[in-house]
Amino acid sequence: MTADTATVQHRREGGRAVALTLATAGFAVNFWAWALLSPLSSTYKELLGLTPFEASVLVAVPVIVGSLGRIVLGALTDRYGGRLMFAVTSMLGVVPVVLLAFAGSYPALLAGGLVLGLTGATFAIGVPFVNAWFPPERRGLALGIFGMGNIGTAISGFATPWLADRFGRPVPFFVVAVALVVVGLAFLAFGREAPGTRRATEPFLSRFLAAGRLRVTRELAAMYALTFGGFVAFGAYLPLYLKAVYGLSTADAAARAAGFVVLATLARPVGGWLADRFGGRIVLSGALAVAVVCAVAVSFAPPMPPATAGFLAMAAALGLGNGAVFALLGRAVPATAVGSATGVVGAVGGLGGFLPPIVMGLIYQATGSYAIGLMLLAAVAAAALVYCWFVLRPDGPGGPGVPEWSGPAHDLV
Template identity: 50%
Template structure:
């Protein structure tokens, strides 16, 4: 539900560009602002979850997200300035991920956490709900409609979560100050290793879920609703692949799953960099990337759950989740810059292939190190 709210602006990016007359870079900035705020906000929210638990934090964050949703839907969509301001606070919804990982992690033994966290990660499919429903609702009943419906759903979830959600049995409340806990977390090697990998894996997913409608409309002249539906297909495949990545990580080393998935991203991104025909080559390339990025995202948190002390999972998740979201902030801006200056998206996708290649080599080194330790 929170990810649904977090992604409300993405399907409407082309509409706002046409109505407000903004540039490609301004459109990319508009779509990226909720991503970066939701990402950075995961750091304090993850640390607060270690202290107060998911039972407190989930209803709180869900209720707080209602405010920017209503503001954007009722009065905030008339200018770029109000959209940017509303999008800033809409980022609160994206912090919910840092609540769920430590909550789920505490309920399962280590050999089941990869799959469990992968299933929780299916919640990122809220972006698919947004992609499939936002544009049709706007066409049928006006811009405020999807925002009002999402606000009502969030309110209902906040009440249900407050009444029914439970923290894991025996959860120890962390009493140390947040700054001290964050400093301790930043000293853990896994924090930086997982952050780098998640910035590429989940960052790639976020970037495409935000920018793909614009890319498809610009590069292939697709209608707005068709582009949004294709983006939803990308999101659904990535969402379904996330539990697969976690399940495989429970049976193989997470680093092996990561290496294989990232190698697939290298090939698919390199193919799409040449802007092939959308059917069939472009479609296959994007859907293949969706599966690989989803599986890699699931494997990253299987790795975090495997090696992070239980009392630090929330804080580590916050930092890693922030890195993932920030990984999704930069690519839309770069894509806008590349297209605005070169009239070509190819360099952006080529850069993704290069980064995925470097990450593949990095996971190979991690896998070799874990094999030696075993």
């Protein structure tokens, strides 16, 4: 290796580190913004006299918009690049955050939450931005590290109510607004697109439809709906479950749920790294198998110690599965379609978090037991495991380190 080649390689490694750091930090801040309303929902319920349904809608609006918005922002990232899109979206996110700090009515909160949802769509910006910087054999780990930015939801769960109680309800909104400005300026000042990045030139609708026609997009969307949807569902529903089944206090149940979220988040880059080494299909299959066993085990409501072990093992499995899904996507999808495909997969995964709590709530209301709901989850995970092991074939013939896609997009339909 010549001195010039070594210098270029050193600069590229430095660029990768900066890009990954910016994307992960920006994702975490935007996810904190996205999750601002949920920890304060009980406060708004008391202040405004909201019904349980109205409070649920208030929390759900940003999540729905953020999930569906990933389709749009992912496609725009393919066209305009992650640096510009991250900066613009973060800056735009300041507007609803500041408005929500002063919102005093239910319609104002809904309007702010509607626009706030865009911050949750930044996931679809970061994946293609990070993906372009790394070679195929390192994308799983890189995307897994980036995915740790969803720790922003856990940060919000701890920091938002603490700041509101200690300094006043508007303060967490002001803190997040400043952080979003810093993220936007940091991307403009230090963010760079990966050398040789190709921009998509086709119209948005064409790119969206093309990404949706990729068989691997549809397959990974279904897998992500289970792994990430399960992560979201248990993160939100576990406190209610633990209080109802084990009689835990609100604080204890919330702390255990936060532990679930943190462990799943930390497992995500491990899943990506393992996928780089052994192939995403193998890692995803193993994660689904663990999820099946754990769901069956906890459905019998065992004593608290084994139940805790079961839920923590499930958290790790779902995190590993999340990392494996995007390790597969980063290799299997054409470079100019990663943003659009990420938008579709991310949207389905985000929306997948709504179904399990609804189903489990309805079953519990009808039967007084969560066992049937957990068994149903185990059955769905088992079906996904069978499909993943026997049907899903995104790994290339050269092994997990070889890019899977080498032809036109329609080859994967």
